[in-house]
Amino acid sequence: MITESKAAGGGDRLLATPAVRLRNLSKTFGTTTVLHQLDLDIAAGETRGLVGENGSGKSTLIKILAGFHQPDHGAEIEIGETRLEGGLTPLLARELGLTFVHQDLALVTSLSVSDNMTMNALAASPSWRVSPKAELRATQTLLDSYELGVDARAAVSSLTQLQRAMVAIVRAIDGVKHSSSQGQSSLLVLDEPTVFLPKTDRTLLFDLARRHTNAGGCVLFVSHDLEECLEVTDTITVLRDGRLQGTLVSNDSDRADIIRMMVGKELNVVSHRRAVTPSGLATAATASTASAGSAPAAPDARPSALTVRELSDPAVHGISFDIAQGEVVGLTGLLGSGFEEVPYLVAGAGRGASGTIAVAGREFRARSLRPIDAIEAGIALIPGDRARQGSVSSLSVLDNISVQSLRANRRRFVIDWKGIRAASQQLITDYDVRPPKLDATYGTLSGGNQQKVMLAKWMQTGPKVVLLHEPTQGVDIGAREQIFDIVRAGADAGAGVLCASADQEQLALLCDRVLVMRDGSIVAELVGDDITKAAIASASLGSAPRSTDRSDSRKATRS
Numbered sequence: 001m002i003t004e005s006k007a008a009g010g011g012d013r014l015l016a017t018p019a020v021r022l023r024n025l026s027k028t029f030g031t032t033t034v035l036h037q038l039d040l041d042i043a044a045g046e047t048r049g050l051v052g053e054n055g056s057g058k059s060t061l062i063k064i065l066a067g068f069h070q071p072d073h074g075a076e077i078e079i080g081e082t083r084l085e086g087g088l089t090p091l092l093a094r095e096l097g098l099t100f101v102h103q104d105l106a107l108v109t110s111l112s113v114s115d116n117m118t119m120n121a122l123a124a125s126p127s128w129r130v131s132p133k134a135e136l137r138a139t140q141t142l143l144d145s146y147e148l149g150v151d152a153r154a155a156v157s158s159l160t161q162l163q164r165a166m167v168a169i170v171r172a173i174d175g176v177k178h179s180s181s182q183g184q185s186s187l188l189v190l191d192e193p194t195v196f197l198p199k200t201d202r203t204l205l206f207d208l209a210r211r212h213t214n215a216g217g218c219v220l221f222v223s224h225d226l227e228e229c230l231e232v233t234d235t236i237t238v239l240r241d242g243r244l245q246g247t248l249v250s251n252d253s254d255r256a257d258i259i260r261m262m263v264g265k266e267l268n269v270v271s272h273r274r275a276v277t278p279s280g281l282a283t284a285a286t287a288s289t290a291s292a293g294s295a296p297a298a299p300d301a302r303p304s305a306l307t308v309r310e311l312s313d314p315a316v317h318g319i320s321f322d323i324a325q326g327e328v329v330g331l332t333g334l335l336g337s338g339f340e341e342v343p344y345l346v347a348g349a350g351r352g353a354s355g356t357i358a359v360a361g362r363e364f365r366a367r368s369l370r371p372i373d374a375i376e377a378g379i380a381l382i383p384g385d386r387a388r389q390g391s392v393s394s395l396s397v398l399d400n401i402s403v404q405s406l407r408a409n410r411r412r413f414v415i416d417w418k419g420i421r422a423a424s425q426q427l428i429t430d431y432d433v434r435p436p437k438l439d440a441t442y443g444t445l446s447g448g449n450q451q452k453v454m455l456a457k458w459m460q461t462g463p464k465v466v467l468l469h470e471p472t473q474g475v476d477i478g479a480r481e482q483i484f485d486i487v488r489a490g491a492d493a494g495a496g497v498l499c500a501s502a503d504q505e506q507l508a509l510l511c512d513r514v515l516v517m518r519d520g521s522i523v524a525e526l527v528g529d530d531i532t533k534a535a536i537a538s539a540s541l542g543s544a545p546r547s548t549d550r551s552d553s554r555k556a557t558r559s
């Protein structure tokens with residue numbers, strides 16, 4: 001049982017027998033120490049949260065547990081009965097029952113569920129003899145024992161996001177059975193595997209994790225979602241700048257307690273929505289009702305930044321909408337409702353699209369729109385998968401941030417590198433990128449700082465339209481506020497912003513208007529103060545819609 005006080009202060013002082021015990025754990029890259037003498041105990045049967053701002057050292061700690069990084073000299077690591085001098089290797093971590101589910105789930109989507117399971121087992125104990133039939137049977141039995149309702153023969157690509165996450169967790173839990181710990185005292189590390197899932201689906205994942213702790217294992221859950229962390233963990237350890245701030249008992253703590261420890265001060269969540277006067281709201285309501293059945297219109301008389309008409313692809317069915325200059329519009333729905341496709345279609349990055357897209361009056365056919373045309377027209381796309389689609393991780397911050405401005409800094413055949421460097425340095429200072437080092441490798445920056453670099457890269461081009469897909473995924477609460485400020489400043493400079501996101505709180509804080517999609521169509525529009533988490537949720541689910549429900553108002557117009 002855990003008998004720790006609400007705030008444990010400097011060290012980690014759980015009284016139960018630890019399954020994982022870390023002492024004096026530090027990590028230095030070059031001359032920079034990013035973890036400072038951490039002491040951490042996790043007890044058998046415990047679910048521990050790990051939180052901290054971007055760059056506080058969470059991933060580095062996990063990579064040490066996974067044997068990817070070696071800690072500095074002097075660290076002690078004990079896993080169950082095994083005491084290690086120095087660090088782990090990936091094989092040793094596996095043998096000792098440490099198992100990991102990362103955000104990308106690490107499943108090969110073109111292979112079957114059974115093949116994915118077999119690969120994992122083979123990595124644990126290589127064997128020349130594999131019987132596909134026996135593996136299939138064993139996988140099906142395993143999946144059935146967890147009542148997942150998944151066919152072991154199915155390709156992972158055919159599974160829903162929830163099923164994939166559940167398969168990844170079951171695979172991880174099953175992996176520890178092959179370890180020397182046999183599942184006892186084994187540590188399951190969940191590194192934000194829930195970010196892509198709606199809240200309702202996440203509880204199913206945590207039920208699986210609970211089965212692991214009930215069987216004597218323990219869980220380390222890394223998350224930026226503080227409410228969720230409070231709900232599903234027993235205790236929460238807070239890191240700040242690589243130092244352990246303490247461990248809270250989840251039941252006795254609230255979000256404000258965690259934030260205070262994370263950032264060292266109170267942090268008020270404020271709305272970044274444009275102030276709308278009562279008369280403005282009246283105009284907005286009139287506009288959206290009048291436009292019901294066609295395109296949700298921008299709620300004021302500002303010129304249009306983006307006009308989309310009858311946009312279609314296999315997942316999107318003829319949607320039309322407008323975004324005014326200076327307006328931030330949210331686009332949301334359940335996963336699979338089509339909202340996630342839209343930024344990519346508008347940026348010319350989709351396939352087989354139809355319909356038209358006009359930027360500041362210049363019209364394109366979606367079918368023939370290429371990304372280069374979109375960029376030249378003033379469209380900036382900041383994709384959700386910033387590591388693979390928005391940047392080159394192995395290049396420097398300077399290379400990533402300046403790639404869009406090379407042409408503007410070219411004089412005949414010569415590129416003004418000195419000018420680019422000076423401007424880029426100013427940008428990363430203005431955008432509070434930490435560390436503010438142009439020569440740092442982009443991939444070594446924390447998630448929030450990577451996102452700030454992406455925004456700086458595009459915002460310096462003065463875009464007419466900014467398309468954001470999950471702009472604050474994996475971003476801490478402080479950096480999130482900064483990103484909201486950057487987006488709002490872009491809108492104030494005249495850009496029309498589309499923010500496609502399943503994060504209802506983000507939409508409620510940031511957007512002037514929110515369009516909700518179901519089954520590929522826009523079905524509801526929320527404006528101004530009607531944009532609440534509850535209203536977005538009910539419109540997404542199709543239950544008791546509030547504000548202007550377009551399908552309803554269409555019927556009303558017809559009758």
Ligand SMILES: Nc1ncnc2c1ncn2[C@@H]1O[C@H](COP(=O)(O)OP(=O)(O)OP(=O)(O)O)[C@@H](O)[C@H]1O
Pocket residue numbers: 029034052053054055056057058059060061434435444445446447448449474476
């Ligand atoms: N391979 C590396 N080389 C140099 N510095 C690194 C390396 N990996 C991480 N860092 C630095 O270590 C610090 C901690 O990074 P880490 O990724 O552990 O933070 P985090 O808390 O996981 O952040 P996030 O929440 O954004 O994932 C950051 O300043 C980061 O730039």
